[in-house]
Amino acid sequence: MEVRPKRLNEMWLFEEQTHNMKLGLRITQVLRNIKTQYQDLLVVDTPEYGKVMVLDGAIQVTERDEFCYHEMMAHLALCSHPNPERVLIVGGGDGGTLREVLRHDSVKEAFLVDIDQEVIRAARDFFPTLSCAMDDPRARVLPMDALKFIEDNRESFDVVIVDSTDPVEFAAGLFEAPFYANVHRSLKEDGFIVCQTESPFSDPHVVAGAIQDLRKVFPVVKLAVGFMPTYPTGFWTYGIGTKGLDPAEVRRPAPEGTRYYSHEIHRAAFVLPPFLKSMIG
Amino acid sequence: MEVRPKRLNEMWLFEEQTHNMKLGLRITQVLRNIKTQYQDLLVVDTPEYGKVMVLDGAIQVTERDEFCYHEMMAHLALCSHPNPERVLIVGGGDGGTLREVLRHDSVKEAFLVDIDQEVIRAARDFFPTLSCAMDDPRARVLPMDALKFIEDNRESFDVVIVDSTDPVEFAAGLFEAPFYANVHRSLKEDGFIVCQTESPFSDPHVVAGAIQDLRKVFPVVKLAVGFMPTYPTGFWTYGIGTKGLDPAEVRRPAPEGTRYYSHEIHRAAFVLPPFLKSMIG
Numbered sequence: 014m015e016v017r018p019k020r021l022n023e024m025w026l027f028e029e030q031t032h033n034m035k036l037g038l039r040i041t042q043v044l045r046n047i048k049t050q051y052q053d054l055l056v057v058d059t060p061e062y063g064k065v066m067v068l069d070g071a072i073q074v075t076e077r078d079e080f081c082y083h084e085m086m087a088h089l090a091l092c093s094h095p096n097p098e099r100v101l102i103v104g105g106g107d108g109g110t111l112r113e114v115l116r117h118d119s120v121k122e123a124f125l126v127d128i129d130q131e132v133i134r135a136a137r138d139f140f141p142t143l144s145c146a147m148d149d150p151r152a153r154v155l156p157m158d159a160l161k162f163i164e165d166n167r168e169s170f171d172v173v174i175v176d177s178t179d180p181v182e183f184a185a186g187l188f189e190a191p192f193y194a195n196v197h198r199s200l201k202e203d204g205f206i207v208c209q210t211e212s213p214f215s216d217p218h219v220v221a222g223a224i225q226d227l228r229k230v231f232p233v234v235k236l237a238v239g240f241m242p243t244y245p246t247g248f249w250t251y252g253i254g255t256k257g258l259d260p261a262e263v264r265r266p267a268p269e270g271t272r273y274y275s276h277e278i279h280r281a282a283f284v285l286p287p288f289l290k291s292m293i294g
Numbered sequence: 295m296e297v298r299p300k301r302l303n304e305m306w307l308f309e310e311q312t313h314n315m316k317l318g319l320r321i322t323q324v325l326r327n328i329k330t331q332y333q334d335l336l337v338v339d340t341p342e343y344g345k346v347m348v349l350d351g352a353i354q355v356t357e358r359d360e361f362c363y364h365e366m367m368a369h370l371a372l373c374s375h376p377n378p379e380r381v382l383i384v385g386g387g388d389g390g391t392l393r394e395v396l397r398h399d400s401v402k403e404a405f406l407v408d409i410d411q412e413v414i415r416a417a418r419d420f421f422p423t424l425s426c427a428m429d430d431p432r433a434r435v436l437p438m439d440a441l442k443f444i445e446d447n448r449e450s451f452d453v454v455i456v457d458s459t460d461p462v463e464f465a466a467g468l469f470e471a472p473f474y475a476n477v478h479r480s481l482k483e484d485g486f487i488v489c490q491t492e493s494p495f496s497d498p499h500v501v502a503g504a505i506q507d508l509r510k511v512f513p514v515v516k517l518a519v520g521f522m523p524t525y526p527t528g529f530w531t532y533g534i535g536t537k538g539l540d541p542a543e544v545r546r547p548a549p550e551g552t553r554y555y556s557h558e559i560h561r562a563a564f565v566l567p568p569f570l571k572s573m574i575g
Contacts, residue, residue, distance in 0.1 A: 031342060033340065033341045036315075036318070037315065037317070039315070081567075214358075215523075238521070242495045242527035242528065247528015248521040274568075284559055284561075286362075286521075
């Protein structure tokens with residue numbers, strides 16, 4: 014009888030970050046695996062990053078490193094805007110950006126408008142540390158098309174945060190000038206738009222294109238950078254447009270207890286390596 | 295007869311970044327695959343990052359993103375030291391750090407001491423854009439044990455750069471206090487040590503331990519951060535110790551034509567997110 018060493022069952026999630034690069038995370042459990050009306054939704058548990066939500070093959074959020082991304086998405090604008098009261102989050106159905114937005118006492122109403130109800134449901138079922146803020150009395154969670162919502166709300170918001178999936182399929186329009194023009198119309202005079210604009214190594218054309226298109230609409234546009242381990246290359250960018258204010262300037266206190274963001278990090282995030290400055294022209 | 299869609303031959307390099315996380319890069323060609331006296335050495339060509347050198351399963355260098363790492367390893371110390379003339383690189387057999395060091399006109403002699411002659415050979419054979427500096431008349435390339443070399447060179451160097459592999463096997467000692475004490479003895483009065491100290495997400499104990507051990511030996515110790523896409527999590531740290539000078543202060547011009555480093559980046563690199571400040575205590 015042949016004696017073979019005992020082998021373990023292994024499960025791995027492989028994210029195709031580009032056609033030629035993959036990130037693999039060991040899986041201990043598959044918690045949800047469904048096709049929603051809009052996308053494939055997967056929730057797994059992993060030893061490395063805790064619970065992970067994946068949409069159409071792309072990692073959206075992990076319990077362990079989500080703070081790096083959500084703190085930057087919220088506080089770069091909310092600590093620079095002089096008095097943010099009404100905030101709109103486009104996408105962001107996991108609730109992480111909403112949680113950070115609502116840490117600002119100035120905020121009276123925060124709208125989370127995500128097209129996919131199932132993302133919101135999965136966040137409530139598996140990511141309580143992210144979705145907790147959805148029950149805040151200042152939160153308005155609307156499962157609908159953000160484009161429609163923006164058209165109906167002119168000059169209404171202080172800050173619009175575009176917390177979208179990658180620029181493919183139904184989310185592609187969220188990285189283009191016509192959408193930015195709609196956001197511009199929905200913003201008050203001191204308004205800020207913040208967009209996640211991908212990695213300069215895995216998607217240089219997206220970074221450059223988004224900044225170019227933001228500039229067509231907003232008089233002031235800057236790019237900030239931040240670490241985000243589970244997003245492709247770990248090197249993430251945030252495009253910010255305003256109607257005149259400099260987003261690199263800090264005007265309000267940071268919420269207490271942040272783990273990634275600080276006023277010092279705010280200012281440092283706008284310092285770009287020379288190659289990235291060249292990339293956005 | 296069964297008709298099946300044509301399938302392509304695929305080759306992938308999978309780097310086990312931790313026990314529970316992998317980075318995969320598509321391979322077009324295997325250029326070298328040998329066991330040296332010290333480690334497994336692999337050189338592959340990839341569509342995503344160009345040529346890649348792998349030692350004992352860990353990616354050391356890729357043509358496309360090496361500048362992010364090598365510019366930081368060299369210029370953080372060389373732009374802060376008032377007059378760096380003699381520089382020692384421990385490890386770094388690919389030549390990338392040496393290339394950046396020799397961009398400083400003040401440098402009269404730069405020693406590259408790598409224990410593995412085969413790494414130097416592979417760099418010369420496949421990475422001409424890194425190994426080019428080995429032929430500079432100021433370069434001294436020595437395939438030998440750096441520990442021995444340091445013992446024989448007291449109060450000799452302005453800057454020592456520890457460009458080592460991960461802290462396992464023969465490189466483990468390079469992250470500990472006795473080694474740092476040897477480096478301290480080999481440094482002149484204004485001396486700097488720079489060490490790559492891994493990622494706070496994939497190896498938090500290494501970051502914290504290296505800083506703790508540097509502090510046992512050097513009166514001034516600071517941590518800097520930088521993006522490095524193909525290293526685990528893309529979030530890299532650089533531990534710097536001096537005999538008194540503040541390494542966050544810039545004292546000399548940056549070389550022209552850098553792509554990652556600038557004086558602004560230098561200052562911003564020492565701004566740490568709150569969670570990382572806590573980690574190093």
